[in-house]
Amino acid sequence: MDVLANDIKLDLNIDILPRYIAVEGPVGVGKTALAKRLAATFNYDTLLEQAEKNPFLERFYNDMPGAALPTQLYFLFQRVKQMEDLRQDDLFKPIKVADFLIDKDPLFAQVTLDDDELRLYQKVYDQLVIDRPTPDLVIYLQAPSEVLLERVNHRSVAMEKNIDKGYLNALNEAYQQFFHYYEDAPLLIVNATEIDPVNNDLDYRNLVQYLLTIKSGRHYYNPQAHS
Numbered sequence: 001m002d003v004l005a006n007d008i009k010l011d012l013n014i015d016i017l018p019r020y021i022a023v024e025g026p027v028g029v030g031k032t033a034l035a036k037r038l039a040a041t042f043n044y045d046t047l048l049e050q051a052e053k054n055p056f057l058e059r060f061y062n063d064m065p066g067a068a069l070p071t072q073l074y075f076l077f078q079r080v081k082q083m084e085d086l087r088q089d090d091l092f093k094p095i096k097v098a099d100f101l102i103d104k105d106p107l108f109a110q111v112t113l114d115d116d117e118l119r120l121y122q123k124v125y126d127q128l129v130i131d132r133p134t135p136d137l138v139i140y141l142q143a144p145s146e147v148l149l150e151r152v153n154h155r156s157v158a159m160e161k162n163i164d165k166g167y168l169n170a171l172n173e174a175y176q177q178f179f180h181y182y183e184d185a186p187l188l189i190v191n192a193t194e195i196d197p198v199n200n201d202l203d204y205r206n207l208v209q210y211l212l213t214i215k216s217g218r219h220y221y222n223p224q225a226h227s
Helices: 031-042 057-062 064-087 102-112 115-128 145-155 165-181 201-211
Strands: 002-005 008-011 020-024 045-047 096-098 137-142 187-191 218-221
Touching: 020 031, 031 045, 031 096, 031 137, 031 201, 057 064, 064 102, 064 115, 102 115, 102 165, 137 165, 145 165, 187 201, 201 218
Parallel strands: 020 096, 020 137, 045 096, 137 187, 187 218
Antiparallel strands: 002 008
């Protein structure tokens, strides 16, 4: 199958395409933009976080301790509903690219909630997240906190203006810990520090060609930047 996306022609064997891809990573790393571009290339539907619908998120960025619990629970309920819809889609055979992995939802809770709040959250999570579809491939984008902060500042989202390096450091550490132990699906860990697979066509082509070789296990992708 020849796929033309943003003037890039890729020869893809439809039989080897992962049917359900989840793209993950901390804020600012580019997971949503990459998920959208992969979906366009593969002609897949997207399953995206809907942060703009969370009425607590702006309060969270202005007062993290005060608004962390309702923010986290809202996202949890939202993601569980999306997973329920996904399970019912095409007899449990989704063709999707998601910009989140629900398994990592507790990661943010561990970073932002105090001990009592975390215990309450965990009880809710354990009751709700029981039977969730497993991706055929998980892509974890990682970059240093200073790179993430630069990208967050560059995109100039008003509610994100109070994000600081300390918060990004905590997120990065939590993500690294989570994916160090993650074994539920094939995992591609991408060093996204020097590349831009969303806007640089060569970076994108190389990433897609690499990810299509993955069938199982854990893989590390550390490319160099292209001009």
